[in-house]
Amino acid sequence: MSDNKLDALKRYFGYDSFRPQQSQIIDTVMENRDCLVLMPTGGGKSVCFQIPAILRQGLTVVISPLIALMKDQVEALRGNGVNAAFLNSTLSSAEQDQVMWQAKVGELKLLYIAPERLFSGNTFEFLREWNVCLFAIDESHCISSWGHDFRPEYRQLTNLKLRFPDVPIIALTATADRVTRRDILKQLNIEHAETFIASFDRPNLNLSVLPGRKRLQQIQSFINKHDGQAGIIYCLSRKGTETVAASLRNAGFKAEFYHAGLAADKRSKVQEQFLRDDIQVIVATIAFGMGIDKSNVRWVIHYNLPSNVESFYQEIGRAGRDGSPSDTVLFYSYMDIITRQDMINNSDQSAEQKELLHAKLNRMKQYAEADICRRRILLSYFNEAVEKDCGNCDVCRNPRTRFDATIIAQKALSGIARTDQKIAMGMLIDILRGSRNRNVLQHGYERLPTFGVGIELRGEEWAEYISQLLNSGVMDIAYDEGHSFKLNPVSRQILKGERKVELVKFIPISERKAKEEELVPKEKPKQEIIRDALFERLRILRKQMADALGVPPYVVFSDATLSEMAQKKPVSEAQMKAVSGIGAEKFRRYGETFINEILSFAKENTKPGTRVIKGMTYIETLDLYKEGYLLNDIAQKRDLSTVTIISHLVKLKEDGHDIDLKGLIDKKAYQTIIQAAQEIQTSKNDPLKPLFELLNEQFDYGQIRLALAIWEEER
Incomplete structure (x- = not known):
């Protein structure tokens, strides 16, 4: 099983190793055992059920309340070569029938479905015909009245275990304290399931709280320092989203608002523009949320105070999902507390529920007013022990007494x-x-x-x-x-x-005196200038390809993958597949195009005495070879020996380039060299001098190295 799951991880997702606990969770599911998984946003929850879905016979049904997210996840899976579909209200009747037929005949590995769609019509009855092998319940905190986002329709999921006792359930959430975790297990009838709690620490997120004065001016200054980087601003009211978005547009930023009052087609259009990097900033209501799977969000700002730590943590978690450094800012004033308290008091909630909401709001207030490491506050809220301060929040950077x-x-x-x-x-x-x-x-x-x-x-x-x-x-x-x-x-x-x-x-x-803190991005070292310029070139290429394919740019490659690509500058299939996030399907679709872009960038920026990419000398040899020049001609043009050129071509062949090594050596010479090599049992990795002497120095080292490389390949 271990080899299979690692092979699937590399082949479909382009990663060489699992994150902490992912492997154990996958093993648990593969052994038909129920489990509850707590991982922070961007922590890799999806892999925990997607790998078993790929490996198991049958259909994995993923239940999620986030309709907008389904489309993104399905597109990403299809981009990785996995058969997946979603079933929700955005599809026409004909499209829904097509998906249900695919599920019935076994064409799908994963089917994403909203809970209200699952329990409407005869869908729940059809599950028996679909050979369901696993239920994955995403955002499982929604089933608990103690959770921050309780949804009554989730309560019906208690029937899953009663109707399908032999099908394992994996419940997943990014935000649940100890009380909510107990309730999730109880409501799903899996009280004895194993619980996996990954670290909630997101060290790539920079946490800051700023005083809530002149917020729009501070935001404009902040965005100017994050030129071209996508971000989200969360506001409390619909009117607030519209006002902030209009202010940013007037200041020259590409910004749109997004809230529940918009027509469905307008919401869909705005989200699509943001996902495809046509809009830099989206201003959304906290209550409505967004449910996006955009991995290259580089910052999140809370214009108003969230109602609880769970919501806040989930919302800042939309930044830096790819693991790259990202900034989060919370604006805070005491009026935010008053507003939130009034909203709770004027709600239709029960007295008990109001008490709970007030208590959770108070924890959010404590975070905003804290004089201790903010990351420690967040992690301890989820019952995670923390031994030291993070060093990446405003309190740690300006420590108190x-x-x-x-x-x-x-x-x-x-x-x-x-x-x-x-x-x-x-x-x-x-x-x-x-x-x-x-x-x-x-x-x-x-x-x-x-x-x-x-x-x-x-x-x-x-x-x-x-x-x-x-x-x-x-x-x-x-x-x-x-x-x-x-x-x-x-x-x-x-x-x-x-x-x-x-x-x-x-x-x-x-x-206490209010302290305003400017978030000043660290200045980039000079050696990063070229890397960042290449990243921008690759980002533009990614956008062009994504637009042509009609998918969000991160479906092609994540920012983290592009960043590693810009740093390592792969120029062969083997080098490209060694970049995290590039599996077989991704390389087949995009590999050569991005290699060519890296090579073009290198040629444009290579000056005498500089080396933009490692191995550029090999690439210059490769270009001449592709143009049809013979071995001696390449050596003459490059003012190098034929021995050196042969070593270049052998290395290029090993790196996956299409080089006909046999065409570079006389057949009789090859046979003579290999016979001698067999006689003294040598290989291409052994010292060549003994073989050179045995052949009476008749062949140079280049010819010997070439013959041994061909022999090794044939063997």
Whole structure:
């Protein structure tokens, strides 16, 4: 199985190795076992079910709420040589019938379908005729009322396991805390499924929070520093998207807005333009989202504060999906909090749900106001332990004053432990400060050893420090248990004195001064200038090919693949296939065209004494060979020996170029050299001098090397 899955990864996706946990997840699915997969956006979730879909007999049904995303994923799969289709409301009746027929006769490996389409008509009944071998449930957090994007239609998925008990289920999500994870497993009837939690760390994302003043001016300055790079701006309201987009267009940027109030054809057109790099900036509503699979988004800006950390993390995750460095900016003002609170209070949600939404909003507020590493806050929210600061957020670049807060942490954790982990923020502060209010006395908490041990700190100080402890992963919170605090392994280490805690010193709000920070991209070293110029050439070529094929540019190659191509400058099939993201099908479709572009760039930019690409001297020999020049003529034109030219041609042959080595040597000479080589059992990798001497120096080293290369190829 290991060889098969690696072969499929290289052949269809162009990668030589799996990311962490992908291999184990694939093995689990191949063994017909259910599993829950948590990976950040851009972390490689799709490969976890696409590889099994390719390897298994039968149809893999992918259930996803993101209709716009289906088309992109299917196009990408087809571009890699995998038979895939989607079934949703954007297709005509005839097109839907065609897809269902393909599923029935076994022509498809993957079928993407929206949950509402799955449970409409007779689709669910047809599944029995389609030889379904795997259900992949994407965005599985939508099934949980504790998740940030609960969708009632997802609840029907509980029937899958009841109706298809022998078909494995792989549930996937990029954003789910511990409570949501438990609920996903329960709702899908796979409570004993193995859970795989990949690191949520996206080190390529630069995290920054800026004060929410003069936002449009700051945005224009930001985009100017990201010339030509695609980005998304998220706004709270539909009107906000239109206003921001209009302002950017007036400033000369290619920008459009996108929200649920637009006609479907208009939304589709705007998204298509953005996917195809015809628009640089798209301004979208946070609530509506976009569901895109565009890998070359280089930045994301939040014009307004998101309602929760899950949404925020998922939205910034749309940047840098290809792993290349990308920037994220959150504008923040206290008015954003007021607006969000009013939206929750005026909603039709139940009292319990409103309480949950307020708690999640408060965690988002803590992130925006944080004085500690922002990445640590995000990762600890998803219960991931973090040992050190990231160095790639605005707080790390401008560190605040820290102090040893181990005793403060021990007091707070002791209060949690002695109340059986059943209290929330307010009660904990009351206990630590020795407050004798009715709630404290009713539970008898005034008799606890921790009662009043924190009297030296004001309530707002305790609130700040407890928030920092929570955001640092020192403890957890259970939203489904009245937002009570829970101890974890880190908590217990601190209580035992086995671990120190550092916190940022509290500063009253009245003393804080707003600090504006300009995001200044690092200046590029001089040696990168040529690489970046080639990247731009390849990016233009990619756009031309994509337009001709009617697909988004990233379906041809991702930015990460283009960047590696510009760095390595492959000029042969073997070199091109060694670039990450280029498999057999991608090379067949695009390889030669991009090689020719790299060669053209090299010839245009090569000056005496410079070397734009490694091995340029070989390429000059190759060009003369292709023009029909004989061996001696090539040597004369290049002012090199025939031995050197032969070595060039042998190397070019090894790299996959079409070189007729046999046409370069006399047949009788070849036979004589090989007979001597067989006599002393030598090969092309052995020293040539013994063979040269055995042949009485009758043939030069070039002829010997040529003969041995031909012999090796034939063997």
